[in-house]
Amino acid sequence: MRMSKIVRTGACILYPLIIVFGLYVVVHGHLTPGGGFQGGAVIATAAALVLVAFSHADIAGMVRKIVFSAQESLGLLLFIGAGILGLLAGAPFFANILANSGLLFGLAVPPGSNPGDLNTAGVIPIMNIAVGVEVWGGLAIILMYLFSATGGEGA
Amino acid sequence: MIEFLIQVAVIGGLIASAILVYSFRDLLAAALAGGFFSFLVSLEFYILQAPDVAISQAAIGAGLTTAIFIIAIRSTTRFEEETP
Numbered sequence: 001m002r003m004s005k006i007v008r009t010g011a012c013i014l015y016p017l018i019i020v021f022g023l024y025v026v027v028h029g030h031l032t033p034g035g036g037f038q039g040g041a042v043i044a045t046a047a048a049l050v051l052v053a054f055s056h057a058d059i060a061g062m063v064r065k066i067v068f069s070a071q072e073s074l075g076l077l078l079f080i081g082a083g084i085l086g087l088l089a090g091a092p093f094f095a096n097i098l099a100n101s102g103l104l105f106g107l108a109v110p111p112g113s114n115p116g117d118l119n120t121a122g123v124i125p126i127m128n129i130a131v132g133v134e135v136w137g138g139l140a141i142i143l144m145y146l147f148s149a150t151g152g153e154g155a
Numbered sequence: 156m157i158e159f160l161i162q163v164a165v166i167g168g169l170i171a172s173a174i175l176v177y178s179f180r181d182l183l184a185a186a187l188a189g190g191f192f193s194f195l196v197s198l199e200f201y202i203l204q205a206p207d208v209a210i211s212q213a214a215i216g217a218g219l220t221t222a223i224f225i226i227a228i229r230s231t232t233r234f235e236e237e238t239p
Contacts (some may be wrong), residue, residue, distance in 0.1 A: 016167075025210065030228060032209060033206035033207045033210065034210050035207075036205075037211065038207065038210040038211050038214060041210075041211060041214035041215050041219065042210070042214045042218075044214070044218075044219060045214050045218035045219060045222075048218060048219055048222035048223075049218075050223065050224070052222050052226065055195050109164075134167065139219060143219070143222065143223070143226075145228055146226060150226060150227065150229075150230035
């Protein structure tokens with residue numbers, strides 16, 4: 001059973017906007033309220049919106065469950081990789097070796113009051129992105145298994 | 156003073172939506188009233204200066220939980236039967 005055409009069109013319009021807002025929350029995790037978990041949950045809400053609006057056959061044609069499963073594993077590997085990066089540089093586990101180094105996310109924090117520079121804080125944005133990808137995949141695959149177990153059909 | 160009035164309005168909305176969840180026979184309307192309850196809780200978190208928790212509550216409580224309820228209602232029946 002699929003919802004009416006108004007619901008489906010509204011879901012298709014809102015889907016990219018919700019994903020862009022969720023990615024904003026994830027990427028600005030070290031500057032503004034929010035972070036990996038909150039942004040990932042917001043993006044999973046977009047997946048829930050599409051699951052509610054479309055029928056089971058439509059969803060089966062759009063995406064497969066193995067994609068979200070692989071995405072969840074990719075997020076966890078990225079998080080562990082960010083920790084081992086410190087070990088490879090001869091520092092402790094999860095040492096913030098990228099901060100103030102001039103590399104990725106490596107600029108120094110400007111002194112005084114300022115609106116915040118995205119290109120700072122070293123390993124912390126990478127960990128935020130990893131947690132965001134992992135929560136996105138995890139919550140989406142919970143919803144997809146629930147949706148396929150109930151068959152998406154009924155009264 | 157204005158903040159006190161806003162909090163009184165939010166708590167009144169919380170009580171009203173909780174009573175609506177209990178009294179609706181239409182389960183889809185009850186699930187949406189539960190989503191509105193979570194939205195008001197998220198607004199109260201924001202007023203109490205916890206925007207981090209407010210984003211989590213809005214995404215998990217108002218978004219995902221309502222979606223799970225709607226998926227479950229679509230698989231079963233929409234209207235609650237009269238209890239004998």
